[in-house]
Amino acid sequence: MRKNKVKLRGHYQAEIWNMRVLKIFCPECGEKAIIRKSNRKHREISDLYCACSDVECGHTYVLSLTFDHTISPSAKSNKMIGSMIQNLNPEQRQMALDLLKSSPV
Known part of the structure; x- marks a missing residue:
C-alpha cells in the first residue's frame, strides 16, 4: 500500500539535486520530515521547524541544531x-x- 506523502512545492532546482542535505526523520513514525522554517538564535544555534511527510502522521516539531566542534x-x-x-x-x-x-x- 502506497503511503500518502506531502508533496514538495518545487523548491528544488536542477543544480541542487546533487547537493548534500540534512536528512530529518519524524521521531514518531520514522518517515522523512521536511524543514519548514529555521530560526537562527546564535551563530552556532538554530531551531528547525519540521513536519512529517506522512499525511496520516502529521507530526510537527522543533529540532535544535547546534555546532559542536571543528x-x-x-x-x-x-x-x-x-x-x-x-x-x-x-x-x-x-x-x-x-x-x-x-x-x-
Missing part, C-alpha cells in the same frame, strides 16, 4: 590573521614575531 579549520582564518598583522605598525609586528618565536610548539 574537524578541519577554515582556510579563511589565516587570511584574517594576515590582515591583522598587516595593520600593525613595525614595532607591534616585531613584538608579535618575538612572541611567536618564544612560544613552545
Whole structure:
C-alpha cells in the first residue's frame, strides 16, 4: 500500500539535486520530515521547524541544531590573521614575531 506523502512545492532546482542535505526523520513514525522554517538564535544555534511527510502522521516539531566542534579549520582564518598583522605598525609586528618565536610548539 502506497503511503500518502506531502508533496514538495518545487523548491528544488536542477543544480541542487546533487547537493548534500540534512536528512530529518519524524521521531514518531520514522518517515522523512521536511524543514519548514529555521530560526537562527546564535551563530552556532538554530531551531528547525519540521513536519512529517506522512499525511496520516502529521507530526510537527522543533529540532535544535547546534555546532559542536571543528574537524578541519577554515582556510579563511589565516587570511584574517594576515590582515591583522598587516595593520600593525613595525614595532607591534616585531613584538608579535618575538612572541611567536618564544612560544613552545
